[in-house]
Amino acid sequence: MYIASFGLAEKPFAITPDPRYLYLGRQHADALAHLVYGINDAGGFIQLTGEVGTGKTTTIRSLLARSPNNADIALIINPRLTPAEFVQAICEELGVDVSSAAGNGKMLVDLLNRKLLRIHAEGRRAVLIVDEAQNLTAEVLEQVRLLTNLETDSQKLLQIILIGQPELRELLNRNDLRQLAQRVTARCHLQPLARDDTAAYVRHRLRVAGATSDIFTPAGLREVHRRSRGVPRVINVICDRALLGAYTEDRHEVDAALVRRAAGEVYGRALWPAWLPPAAWAGGLLLLLAAAGLAWRFLPAPGFGYLGRHAPARAAVVAPPVAKPKPPPTLAQALAADSGATTADAAFTALFALWNASYAPGPADPCTQAVAQKLNCVTLHSSLAQLRDLKRPAILMLVDDGGAPRQVVLAGIGTDAAELKVGERNVRVPISELSRYWYGDCVVLWRPPSLPVNELRPGMHGPAVHKLRTQLLQASSAPADNAHGFSFDDALTQLVEDFQRAHHLAVDGVAGIETQMLLDAVLAAPGTPLLQSLDKPPVTLAAGAAS
Secondary structure, three states: OOOHHHOOOOOOOOOOOOHHHOOOOHHHHHHHHHHHHHHHOOOOEEEEEEOOOOOHHHHHHHHHHHOOOOEEEEEEOOOOOOHHHHHHHHHHHOOOOOOOOOOOHHHHHHHHHHHHHHHHHOOOEEEEEEOOHHHOOHHHHHHHHHHOOOEOOOOEOOEEEEEEOOHHHHHHOOHHHHHHHOOEEEEEEEOOOOHHHHHHHHHHHHHHOOOOOOOEOHHHHHHHHHHHOOOHHHHHHHHHHHHHHHHHOOOOOEOHHHHHHHHHHHHOOOOOOOOHHHHHHHHHHHHHHHHHHHHHHOOOOOOOOHHHHHOOOOOOOOOOOOOOOOOOOOHHHHHHHOHHHHOHHHHHHHHHHHOOOOOOOOOOOHHHHHHHOOOEEEEEEOOHHHHHHHOOOEEEEEEOOOOOEEEEEEEEEOOOEEEEEEOOEEEEEEHHHHOOOEEEEEEEEEOOOOOOOOOEOOOOEOHHHHHHHHHHHHHOOOOOOOOOOOEOOHHHHHHHHHHHHHOOOOOOOOEOHHHHHHHHHHHOOOOOOOOEEOOOOOOOOOOOOOO
C-alpha cells in the first residue's frame, strides 16, 4: 500500500528470510564466516544460536545462496523426528532412494554412508544443516553424533551445522550429551543489535528496497531501537507499521511519535514517550523535597534538643576510595599489544622451552629442529576438545581482526576458558572469544619411543606392535597379555578400537600418529609437559609436571 508513496520497489520490512536483506554487521558477518568455513572445511560441529528473531534463518538462507558448487547440502527445518526418520530425511535431501529401507535405521545409515562415499569420491562436500535444533531429542542428537563417525582415513564425510535458540546451548551442556558437545569446533551466538546497528539495519533494508533518501528521522531510528530492543524481527514489524502510519497521514518521513504509535499497535498497549517516566520521577522527587523542607521548619533548632545538648561533635569520616580492579585484557587487546610476541618464532621458542628443548629462530624448519631433539612435530586440524584429550600444549594458528596470522601457545584449558602464552605473559580468555580467532589449525610436540613414527595396523608384527599392546593394556588397567606378543591380531585391533572410541577418535582399528600420541598422553610419561586444567587448582606448566 505504501510502496509507491515512498518510491520503493518492494516492501523493505517483510519478515520472510530473504538473503538479499541480510545486514552484515560484525556479529552476523562472523556467524556467516563460520558457516561458510563449515561448508568448505572438514571438522566437527558448527553451532549457531540466537534469541528468537535475531536473524538465524536469514543467515542460513544467505549461506545457501553463497554455498560453493561442490557442496551437497541437506537442510532439515523440522527436526521433531525419531532417529530413523531423521536419517531418512537426510537421505531424501541428498537424493537417496529409501523405498527399500524406510523405517530401518541400520539400512538407512548404510544407504547414507554409501551416498557420502560417492560424494567424497567425486570431490564434493556433504553438509547437513539442522534448523531449530533445540527441538532435537537426546536420542536424535546421539544419532547425529554417530553420523560423524562416517569418515575416510583423512576426512569426515558429513559436516554438520546446528542452528537453534539459546536452549540448544543448554541442551548440549547436559552431561549425557558431553560427547557431542566436545565435537563442537565453532560456536556463534547472535545478540540483538546495538543502537547504531539498528539504525544501519533499517537504512540497509530501505536501500535494498529502492529508497534513495532517509525515510526515518534520527529520533525515529532511536525510537525503533528503544521499542524493539534491537531484535531484527521486531524491528521489521514496527517499521512496517510505522511506514503504513506515515502513508495514511500523507507524511514522507517517519519520526519518533509515529514509531511509538506503531510500536503501541504491535504490543497492543499505549506507550509513553521516553521522556515521561523520568519527568514523573522528577516531579515526585520535587514533591518529596518540598515535604522534607516543610518538615524541617518544625524541627527544634540545634542545641535545644537532647541530642543537641549532649551529643559530642563527630568529625565526618571519609572512606578512602577503593580502586576498581582492572578488567583482564581481551584476546584482541593481547594480540594488538605486541605483534612481536605472536610470531611463529616466538611461539615455537615458548613451546620448545616447555619440552626443555632449544629453538633457533630463523630459516631452519621448526619440525626439523624438533626431530633433531627426538621430538615429533605434528600439524593438526583439531578442536579444543581434542586438544584437551591430547593433554599437550599446542601452538594455535590465529587470525586477528585485521586478517593477519598470529601464533600463541595454548597452555591451559577449562570448561569455559583457555590460558594462552602470549610472549612472556599468560592471558586467560573465554573459549567463546578464542573461537572467533582460531579455526582449528595447530601444532603439537610429543616425544615418541622412536623416530620416525610409523602407523601400526592389523597384520603387522614386531617390537612396536608388542609395545602398543602393552601400553593399551596399561591404559585400560587390564592385566598384561604375553600370549599374543608381537602380532597385530584381532584382539589388538579391538583394544585399539576401544581406546579410540573412549577418546573420541576415528574408530578404525589403526594406531596412527594421533592414536599413539593420545595413548602417550594418557600414560603421562615422565618428562612430559602437560596441558594445565583450569577446572582445578593450577600447577606449574613445565617439563615433568603432572596435571
